[in-house]
Amino acid sequence: MQAANPVEPVHYDRPTVAVDVVIFSLLDDDLKVLLIRRNAPPFQGMWAIPGSFVHSDESLEAAALRTLQEEMGFQDVYLEQLYTFGDIGRDPRTRVISVTYFALMQPDMAQRRANVDAGETAWHSMYHLPELAFDHKLILDYALKRLRYKLEYSAVAFELMPDEFTLRELQEAYMIILDDHTLDKANFRKRLRHEPPIVEPTGEVRKTKGRPAALYRFREDAKREVKARRLFP
Amino acid sequence: MQAANPVEPVHYDRPTVAVDVVIFSLLDDDLKVLLIRRNAPPFQGMWAIPGSFVHSDESLEAAALRTLQEEMGFQDVYLEQLYTFGDIGRDPRTRVISVTYFALMQPDMAQRRANVDAGETAWHSMYHLPELAFDHKLILDYALKRLRYKLEYSAVAFELMPDEFTLRELQEAYMIILDDHTLDKANFRKRLRHEPPIVEPTGEVRKTKGRPAALYRFREDAKREVKARRLFP
DNA sequence: ACAAAAGTGTTGAGAGTACACCCATGC
DNA sequence: GCATGGGTGTACTCTCAACACTTTTGT
Incomplete structure (x- = not known):
């Protein structure tokens, strides 16, 4: 918002902003990620990373924590911003910019997931992923790269x-x-x-x-x- | 856009999305960053990182390149996404989410900057920064950290x-x-x-x-x- | 010859790797 | 005693920092 001639941003056609949260946990001697099955088009029936739209009265991190709360029933985890994906065609419905986070969850937390909402959610092995909606495969690849990298240092x-x-x-x-x-x-x-x-x-x-x-x-x-x-x- | 129950995003109150570009160059044996003096409130008279609002028909990277074009007259530089800042109060006018980039520019490029637009722009030493608008000091600190880090590996x-x-x-x-x-x-x-x-x-x-x-x-x-x-x- | 800057060699400490070995417990 | 996994020591290589040294130019 720091253009040379600051104009009220409201003049611009605004994209939608979402957060997507890659939630990792170690379960059954495997690296797992929490996915949600989509029950509506587009990509109906495919799996996706949990996410939410960002409300105008919450920070990005707050939106990510709210997503965790909605999917897992709690939010005391390690959370770190990953990358922001904003290519034009990534959501076929409309322009969506997605700020992605990755979360790390202790196994006891991961197990007491109460499947809070109605949607179908499940832990999937990072090494045997199903077909993913949107550009979510890309996001997961990147999240894994970052996790491995952080592990080293x-x-x-x-x-x-x-x-x-x-x-x-x-x-x-x-x-x-x-x-x-x-x-x-x-x-x-x-x-x-x-x-x-x-x-x-x-x-x-x-x-x-x-x-x-x-x-x-x-x-x-x-x-x-x-x-x-x-x-x- | 990957909520458990996908709803058309248009229902939500949408924040504005901007890109801000930290442009580094080495000039006069010093690490310089390109800043713009703001000529309107808020933070009138203070210096800021160049930026633009993201148009709905351009990717984030395209918006960053357009910003470079507008400020420098060209865009063949090294460009990498830095971090996305989205706290609520960071722009006092309205909710703005800022996807930041950092750019590295060869000194000959940096010198033939034609001061394309009307605004007052100048190279500032990273080691003697003026007072900065918004949360731009934070962004610069972070950009420098990342630059130093990348230099090592x-x-x-x-x-x-x-x-x-x-x-x-x-x-x-x-x-x-x-x-x-x-x-x-x-x-x-x-x-x-x-x-x-x-x-x-x-x-x-x-x-x-x-x-x-x-x-x-x-x-x-x-x-x-x-x-x-x-x-x- | 001397100053100034370019460019190289040697040494020693510490980190990483491969691998062999010893230790504590249950049956 | 022996199987099973826990836990350690050694020796070799490689990297890296410190520092002294040699080389090539201009004046």
Whole structure:
């Protein structure tokens, strides 16, 4: 709105603005994304990322949180803006600009989803996606790229893990998200010990078959670090 | 437009959508950004990032390119989407959602700016910014962060350099952008030799006082790489 | 010869990788 | 004891920062 000659924006033909939220979770040893089946044209019967139109009295992030509330029944998750898609033909009905977000949800949250609204929603594996409406395949590809990328340089993995976990479980999470099941156990753990350390033992253990595994939690300062280090505020 | 129950978006009260473009260039051994002085309220007399409202028949990128055309008279620059700002009160007149871009411009381009439109535009040092309208200070801070970040992992610097340059000039560019004038010459050059090499000698030299310096250019494949490696398409 | 800037080589510390090994528990 | 997974140490390579050094030009 900062044209050289500022004119009241109302003179312009305005596009519609939506938010779409890519909601990730780790369930059943797989990386899942929440999708909604469309029950009306266009793309009727196909799956889509949950979204809403942005109301004029709410911020973009508020609209994304409202979408989470509507689909999941709560909104305390990690949320980060992804990218804004605005090509002309992306919605065949009318011009829609979509500000996309991605959300990371702990598995216990993901499971107590109450399927709040009437629509048919389901977790889908990112590695076996159904046919998607609009340009949503593109959005998911991009979201995955960003998630993987953030995994390398920050401690976002925490947002997808339960409060307590073993180091093997954490390593599994990395391997699932990166789709690389060859990570070396010893080296993975060495990286966790690097300064500053991001996990700390709880003192408890989890019994498995074999030697019991120590339980860990994420350090509070590491969590703060994730937000501070955001390159995309 | 992907709500669980798709409704024609026209039912909603729609915000206005703008693009704002942060245009960087290296001039006079300084990192500069193009700003426009506002000649009407609000924020009259303050400086702002160039921008336009998005027309309903153009993509976001097209709107950003049109803004460049209007302010600079041409549009062949590096352009990348930055972030979308949509808080409620950011424009006191009405609700405006701003999709921001950042552009990198070679110095010869930046100099032949014909001050195309009537508004007062000027290059300002990123290190001595005037008071800015709206939330534009925030946008600039973020753009600088992203530029610095991209400098580390990709070869975007090329977009700010002339076609031919000496290695010292390239190092100067890095030091200006990173605001770190302690880079080691030998180590800087070693990094440039890493595979894959991103510069190649032209065979020409530039006379300075002292030993003449070999001229280099960026390799075409390195330029392509910059776009391919975009984590933010 | 000297100043000025271009350009290179050497060294040592630390990070990443591959891989082998030891430890605690249940049966 | 042995299977099962948890947990660690070592040795090798590679990257990178620090710094000293050599080379080519103009005056």
